[in-house]
Amino acid sequence: MRRFRARVRVMPRPxxxxxxGQAVAHALGELGFRGxxxxxVGRTVELTLEAESAEAAREGALAxxxxxxxNPVTEDFAxxxxxxx
Amino acid sequence: MRRFRARVRVMPRPxxxxxxGQAVAHALGELGFRGxxxxxVGRTVELTLEAESAEAAREGALAxxxxxxxNPVTEDFAxxxxxxx
Numbered sequence: 001m002r003r004f005r006a007r008v009r010v011m012p013r014p015x016x017x018x019x020x021g022q023a024v025a026h027a028l029g030e031l032g033f034r035g036x037x038x039x040x041v042g043r044t045v046e047l048t049l050e051a052e053s054a055e056a057a058r059e060g061a062l063a064x065x066x067x068x069x070x071n072p073v074t075e076d077f078a079x080x081x082x083x084x085x
Numbered sequence: 086m087r088r089f090r091a092r093v094r095v096m097p098r099p100x101x102x103x104x105x106g107q108a109v110a111h112a113l114g115e116l117g118f119r120g121x122x123x124x125x126v127g128r129t130v131e132l133t134l135e136a137e138s139a140e141a142a143r144e145g146a147l148a149x150x151x152x153x154x155x156n157p158v159t160e161d162f163a164x165x166x167x168x169x170x
Contacts (some may be wrong), residue, residue, distance in 0.1 A: 038132075039131065
């Protein structure tokens with residue numbers, strides 16, 4: 001078994017309101033930042049996994065997204081990286 | 086002015102406890118996932134910015150991290166991508 005680090009990004013679906021992102025956009029404007037057209041806030045989950053191969057680590061991370069890490073109704077997820085840890 | 090999308094990743098510092106990550110790791114074990122050595126949970130912030138250039142968008146996003154998006158005491162941030170939107 002080798003150790004891998006998988007990085008998962010979970011974002012609210014584009015069609016859904018994102019009140020947290022709207023609050024951040026508003027706060028940036030209050031701080032004087034110009035040109036902020038939109039903000040969306042999601043999660044990054046870094047998994048350190050023991051697996052036989054990078055492919056096995058990738059499959060495991062995707063299964064975890066489907067079961068726990070992302071809400072399939074309101075969120076999209078992407079696996080950004082799988083690297084030796 | 087052109088429109089860019091900047092993606093920022095904000096993670097708890099490695100030296101700090103991450104209770105949310107520990108809770109996720111525990112839940113993955115309860116669901117039957119094996120080989121999960123550690124989990125850390127942070128945020129992804131997608132900024133849609135109007136800027137003169139990609140470099141200006143990058144500088145703006147980094148300034149926003151320093152002022153609002155990341156807690157300098159407890160979090161590290163990284164700018165993962167700046168792309169035309």
